[in-house]
């Protein structure tokens with residue numbers, strides 16, 4: 001039995017979107033929206049790790065009460081059995097539909113509350129990019145769907161790597177072995193100062209490390225700027241641009257990015273800096289911290305540095321002269337009449353990455369644990385990263401410097417290119433399955449877990465995509 005009302009409602013919305021815009025295959029853009037079964041086990045209201053706001057998740061179809069109860073508990077909340085979410089059309093941005101198991105008719109429908117139209121694009125991205133769901137806009141978001149360039153899921157996060165290349169014709173010899181130019185291909189990476197990262201680094205890899213999509217620049221970016229006639233100003237402006245050009249940041253912030261630039265871009269004229277928002281400048285000045293994006297040590301990154309937990313107010317840009325970079329952005333903010341106090345409520349720049357770093361785990365459900373024989377169990381699907389930590393360790397963030405916080409006991413990574421994600425129950429503590437590698441400890445077995453002691457189980461579908469993050473008692 002299908003629920004005719006649900007079906008018609010979804011269909012009606014799809015149609016409205018289809019008329020208003022060039023609709024992709026399936027109205028949500030992720031995948032065609034399935035007919036949802038009638039049966040709902042219950043709902044769960046919890047805080048979304050990406051948006052920081054509350055969502056209501058409905059367990060639709062063949063979930064058992066236990067599965068749904070555990071899933072809700074895994075989200076840090078308590079299920080309300082036999083009830084539906086029921087936010088009115090004008091009180092929600094839309095529904096994010098997840099297919100859990102098509103054959104078994106098991107789905108999740110997440111209502112994203114809100115009435116601010118400006119959040120529609122971001123909400124759709126959150127649903128489809130991070131979640132792998134399909135977004136069905138409500139009347140609030142009707143006709144405000146993105147232009148359709150966004151792929152339905154993020155590619156697998158590829159770890160950073162050092163790429164050494166011969167200089168291109170006409171370019172000077174590099175500082176690497178045999179005059180090669182060695183570049184750290186990673187979002188926090190850099191080539192040699194004065195080089196062009198898009199030529200020497202691997203931007204395709206970089207664009208797997210955070211979502212890439214085109215975003216219009218700051219309004220007024222193309223206005224005349226008399227400062228461009230001042231040689232002293234121009235010198236600093238050119239220096240900052242050359243620094244950005246040498247780093248992975250340029251991969252999405254350039255007209256040569258596959259679908260055009262994400263927001264600000266180095267080619268914007270007459271003054272590229274004007275393509276940045278005030279907030280972006282505050283990140284440049286280090287007033288809003290970019291720690292969450294990760295950092296390589298300068299000796300592995302052509303001398304370039306980034307904000308780190310011990311130097312959080314470093315400019316968000318990857319640079320080999322932090323003081324000079326921050327000074328430039330402070331002057332830009334002054335020019336726009338902005339003060340440090342204006343940004344005092346925005347401490348961190350990395351959004352979902354920061355939310356994850358600061359996540360405080362709660363107690364595990366019964367289905368999230370390590371059995372007496374070492375078998376590791378979690379919920380939500382197959383995993384690429386499995387961490388076991390001391391109970392008081394902070395939550396892991398992105399590689400290379402935030403993914404093994406103090407208190408890490410064991411960490412296993414599935415190879416991003418050749419490995420198959422590991423299923424719950426198919427890995428034992430201390431035993432590394434084929435296609436995976438132990439990332440911590442560097443060598444040897446992890447230290448044994450003590451029976452009765454509490455530990456932190458942290459399992460990711462992929463970087464920035466958590467499945468299970470909770471505290472369990474060792475058996």
Ligand code: HEC
Nearest residue numbers: 207210211212213215249251252262263277279280316317
């Ligand atoms: C994979 C693509 C990609 C890469 C690489 C990238 N960015 Fe971005 N960046 C974006 C997108 C997309 C936006 C638009 C805002 C959003 O949707 O997150 C953005 C926006 C920004 C903003 C503006 C934020 C605001 O609120 O105005 C700043 C500053 C920024 N990026 C800095 C950086 C720095 C520094 C790096 C390198 C360490 C970098 N970006 C690398 C995609 C990227």
